[in-house]
């Protein structure tokens with residue numbers, strides 16, 4: 001069998017290239033554990049209080065959906081089945097993952113059609129409290145499709161100590177699919193449906209609070225207790241003690257509560273506009289307490305008038321890229337509103353999505369952006385501005401230029417009020433085209449969304465490739481066995497590849513699948529040769545757009561698998577197969 005050394009292979013032409021990357025995985029390397037979960041989105045009903053059900057679209061039948069939890073360093077593989085009557089995608093809010101996994105239909109890749117499966121392979125996850133939801137179909141943000149992703153730090157010592165923890169998911173429910181309830185929810189239930197969070201005196205309670213609402217920014221507080229803020233949007237901050245915390249749509253706050261005031265207490269949320277009305281409340285109850293539950297309408301003093309967290313108090317706990325006084329580019333994002341032909345519009349720099357001029361950046365740059373609310377003072381509006389694929393570093397905080405806090409969502413207050421603008425810096429370290437938008441569903445749906453777009457050859461390999469700008473293509477698709485035995489030393493099998501006939505198709509050969517692309521003529525047998533430092537592969541002649549590539553793995557116990565990376569879309573795979581719908585590496589072992 002002929003083998004080809006990489007230096008003999010011509011670089012493939014730049015545009016519309018797709019690549020199949022194959023690499024042997026030697027034992028000892030890439031031992032990252034893969035945590036595989038099944039997630040299904042489907043219509044259903046959910047109880048928001050005893051005897052009160054609503055129609056919803058749900059992840060795994062519940063609202064919020066299942067909390068996904070992995071440890072830093074693990075790969076989270078989500079085998080996602082779309083059983084909705086509509087196409088969808090999952091956005092992993094706040095996690096700076098690769099564009100192809102970011103779950104924005106028509107930007108990161110095509111939507112997952114009704115009935116189809118897609119495998120999200122999420123690696124390099126950042127520790128902290130995150131969440132996930134659909135994107136691009138604004139209605140889907142309002143029907144129950146939301147849940148929490150928790151990534152525990154690999155070193156538990158990098159989190160503050162606590163005894164008990166509870167996730168608090170705040171949501172507004174406008175009943176879009178019919179049902180008897182509308183109002184606000186805490187962990188998917190109204191105030192009438194709450195089970196107390198029980199604590200022991202002396203314990204330290206960690207709350208991970210997430211706002212998944214469609215249109216409501218909240219303030220939350222725990223009666224009888226102060227809260228120590230420890231994490232902002234997943235990122236650890238220097239402790240700040242407050243009595244109440246504003247939480248914009250999409251934001252997360254982790255707080256610690258010292259349980260030193262026995263009783264039965266309201267954990268209450270109001271809207272940000274009116275702290276004098278409780279919209280929904282949970283309960284924190286100390287062991288042995290039998291007192292009555294606080295009334296659903298009770299407004300704790302902390303909520304109404306307690307000291308409120310302000311971004312200016314935040315400083316990163318861990319070292320971060322400092323604020324630079326010489327950013328490569330400086331932008332303004334002016335948030336506005338106006339009347340369009342069919343009603344109210346919301347704009348960024350006078351434009352409405354999708355008719356926008358993206359912010360142009362290049363890899364490696366440090367960009368500074370001022371986000372300014374220039375909306376009408378007569379119609380005060382909050383804008384929880386969220387960036388995909390990156391973190392904002394907030395300027396003008398207690399962290400100064402050395403330790404600015406990192407966040408992915410910044411709540412911009414109404415024009416004319418303190419906090420109506422924010423200046424942030426972003427390190428452009430994740431090539432692609434990324435959304436920047438207001439997370440208020442109505443503002444987003446009426447235009448308040450734009451993009452940040454990388455230009456040029458971001459990875460410096462001399463080729464404009466998917467690493468620089470991942471194209472949005474329905475093909476190719478790779479189907480590969482999901483049986484470990486298919487990749488045991490000495491095993492043989494076949495990989496099925498489907499692509500657009502006539503399109504350039506590249507096969508990577510080499511130890512680093514992102515380093516070099518080559519184009520190979522002809523169809524052949526895939527041969528992986530462990531005796532060489534380089535890896536060899538060979539592919540494709542068929543003009544039908546489908547090929548089956550037999551492979552033979554060397555009978556070498558040091559080889560524990562085959563790593564394949566691919567970009568494409570999800571289709572329903574044959575039994576015992578997976579569809580590689582990602583250009584991220586999948587390790588079959």
Ligand code: C2O
Pocket residue numbers: 091093133135250386388435437439
């Ligand atoms: Cu929570 Cu564009 O996303």
Ligand code: CU
Pocket residue numbers: 381382383384438439440443444448
């Ligand atoms: Cu907004």
